[in-house]
Amino acid sequence: MGIEIERKFLVDVSLLPELVAGTYISQGYVETASSTVVRIRVKGNIGYLTLKGESTGIACAEYEYEIPKADAKEIIATLCAGKTVEKTRYEYPVANHTWEVDIFHGENQGLIVAEIELGAENEEFLKPDWVMEEVTGQTRYFNSQLLNHPYATW
């Protein structure tokens, strides 16, 4: 399927523009014996099953497939012991890119990150004033890490 090139940043909440029409995301993980990530996501009315390789810098092999939402919920409840990371995702276009702003819930309440997907590692992009420190590659911000080490425990 290919390589995902994504950069992740913290957000200055006081400068954040109004965000509308967010999509609720609930995701669980099959814990692996390596850095490979097996993620099961419910995003709105669609389920996804995703395999991700170890991230090398800002690039990461990613294979994502749509699956029935009912399957995704059942897999999370059974094979992932019901443990999830929950967030609302807002899309916010800036120039020729779309920022994804994730506002986390539950034990990760208070954490807000903004991600931008790029076509190449060195692709330039406009950074709005509410986008702060880059945290790309910092493992504690990996959603898979937020499952067992949520923001509330930092």
Added chain:
Amino acid sequence: MGIEIERKFLVDVSLLPELVAGTYISQGYVETASSTVVRIRVKGNIGYLTLKGESTGIACAEYEYEIPKADAKEIIATLCAGKTVEKTRYEYPVANHTWEVDIFHGENQGLIVAEIELGAENEEFLKPDWVMEEVTGQTRYFNSQLLNHPYATW
């Protein structure tokens, strides 16, 4: 997706009928930290991504999705470090069931098993004379186990 109810048997090769039109299967695994199995399979021209829960007796939660063959090959090569279990599968109808006879290759050469999928745990079925000892639930016959502990090492 549901529950797979399957029973697995050894085979008397000397009595095995002629098998035709087998399909070559190559499959790798993302190693997990639990008994959950994450399998990537190339079967003929189709790829599959499958999650399986721990088997309880002869039943097992199974979620299987078709994915592009090219993706499956790439995932096996990268996320599974190229390690595979290889076999040829033959389908052989007996009465109102279809036996799947798996003839293994490579380091599992010499191992032949026959599987039958049932609609219920207590469903009756006809056992042909070439079907021998049952090995359902014996972990060393799990394909995921044959990857790291192949038949040649038994």
